[in-house]
Amino acid sequence: VMPIIIVASRESIRAVPLSLRQASYALGATRWQTVWNVVLPQSIGGILTGSILAVSRAIGETAPLITIGALTFVPFLPRNLLDIFTVLPIQIFNWTSRPQDDFRSLAAAGILVLLTILLTINALAIYLRNRYQKRY
Template sequence: MTAWRRALDVVFRVLALVVLFLALASLAVLIYDVWRDGAGRLSWQFLTSFPSRRPEEAGIWHALTGSVFVILVTAALAAPIGVAAAIYLEEYGTRSVAARLIEINITNLAAVPSIIYGLLGLGLFVRALAMGRSVLAGASTLALLVLPVIILSTREALRAVPSSIREGSYALGATKWQTIWYQVLPVALPGILTGMILALSRAIGETAPLITIGALTFVAFAPDGLWSPFTVLPIQIFNWVSRPQVEFRTNAAAGILVLLVLLLTMNAAAIWLRDRYQKKLA
């Protein structure tokens, strides 16, 4: 009996490991597939050219600059509001009914499908506030999308600050805000930045909400201001994937490689910050 149970245990363990390995292998296959399709297309010309009807002349300069520009504006909008909201929930209103309600609401918002934010952006920013299909409308939509994520991660970072730091500051006669501004925030900053970068790296890969607000799929110029029409890298990739010609799909694969490198850089920065932070607190 015992031997039979032991054997079953080993079988189960191997099965679980194989499944886990398959999941990880699918990531490897995905990256290999994209690399095989698109690596040959990567070149300086591809990075710096504008879209074209001829696939071999087309490039991603407009989409790359659009992505970077939109993300920077998104960060400028979402970062201060997100951190402020997190400070309120973590340091001020922890026990009030309003704070509890806001908390539940934020958890739910974090799980709302991104395309719903696109519809919100279309109805609110593009139409009601008459921003049109501009960089500002796109960035505002993405800012609302990443706010819950930023708030949740900032709260984690604030919670990790030892309460002795706050108490020491109060004992010296500092007010609540002085304590937060001069003591808590500097300690929590690396953690806050880590969460921020991860949230923005999610936003930079978003396609659906920006398509919904009507970001263009064919733009022949780089965005030159907040009111400029724009496109982003994921939308350009989507546009190329949707075409039947193989050459355009090669372009899509090359675009994906650039997008993945962009994401990997952001994630590496976040992990580096997190490691530094953990060492400092330990």
């Protein structure tokens, strides 16, 4: 996830026009004031969008979790927030591998929950991008 966030942040910062930076310098701002007051406000929409989309991509990528994390399957329900647990894609994978019909409906419900979380995160990214693009 970090390389995606770094690349999105770099591109968003590079997209700030040089004329804005030069105008800030012409008004007597220091380099740090230019970065803090001109560059970051102009690029925050792209940085937030890249970060949120990277997180949603990490949530949606189930193949590495199943390949690497399948050994961390926890067969019981956690009782509180500090108990050990497994991630939802691995739980869905385990439910679909069971032959009983009840597990199929549980897997379908888990898939809908995961899909809802992904769509919500992507909608948040779109909202933030549009909000900050209109602002500046």
